[in-house]
Amino acid sequence: MKKIIFNPFQNYSEKQLITFGILAGIIGCFLALAFNGRFDGVLDLHFIEKTSIATTAIDLTINIFILSALLFLVDKIVNKKTRFIDIIATSLIAKIPFYFLLFFNVNNKMYLVTEKLINMVSKNKQINIENSEMVLLVFSGIATFTCLIWSVILLFNGFKTATNSKEAKHILLFALAIILAEVISKIIILKLNY
Numbered sequence: 001m002k003k004i005i006f007n008p009f010q011n012y013s014e015k016q017l018i019t020f021g022i023l024a025g026i027i028g029c030f031l032a033l034a035f036n037g038r039f040d041g042v043l044d045l046h047f048i049e050k051t052s053i054a055t056t057a058i059d060l061t062i063n064i065f066i067l068s069a070l071l072f073l074v075d076k077i078v079n080k081k082t083r084f085i086d087i088i089a090t091s092l093i094a095k096i097p098f099y100f101l102l103f104f105n106v107n108n109k110m111y112l113v114t115e116k117l118i119n120m121v122s123k124n125k126q127i128n129i130e131n132s133e134m135v136l137l138v139f140s141g142i143a144t145f146t147c148l149i150w151s152v153i154l155l156f157n158g159f160k161t162a163t164n165s166k167e168a169k170h171i172l173l174f175a176l177a178i179i180l181a182e183v184i185s186k187i188i189i190l191k192l193n194y
Helices: 002-006 014-035 053-078 084-093 098-124 130-162 167-193
Strands: none
Touching: 002 084, 002 130, 014 053, 014 098, 014 167, 053 084, 053 130, 053 167, 084 130, 098 167, 130 167
16 A cells, blocks of 8 residues: 555556546646635645636646656656656656645635735734634644655655666756756746736
């Protein structure tokens, strides 16, 4: 079970992974629509007042494309035989942990709590939140950190499988690609302002 959760790339073909990743992405789009989530960066999820299916689909498409392109560039440096299909599969599968986080915004609760906090901080007011809001923030913070780590583990294991990487300098290139993908996807999504 541990291998399926953290390294499905060794047990399943790239076609199976891509099929599952696309199906999960479609479900993720509809969950983002239902819970007003925006994937406004490769490693980001934010809640807004109201979203649309087009917004969530465009967010995911940009994230998958940018991440796949940058990882493929790095992978080609590491191993000339790396296949783009393996990188697409990695990018699609690594996004799945973020879909679970959408459930924290039932009835827009997480959005309302974060907006309340932002409002208090921006007006230099004393932070005054209810116990239930604090519990939500703590549990969502723990879950977010866990899902972020899970996603990076999936990315790294997919990267290692696609490139057969074993050197420390490859890990640095991988990390650089992830950081650049986050920055570039964030800039593109903000510039498009859809």
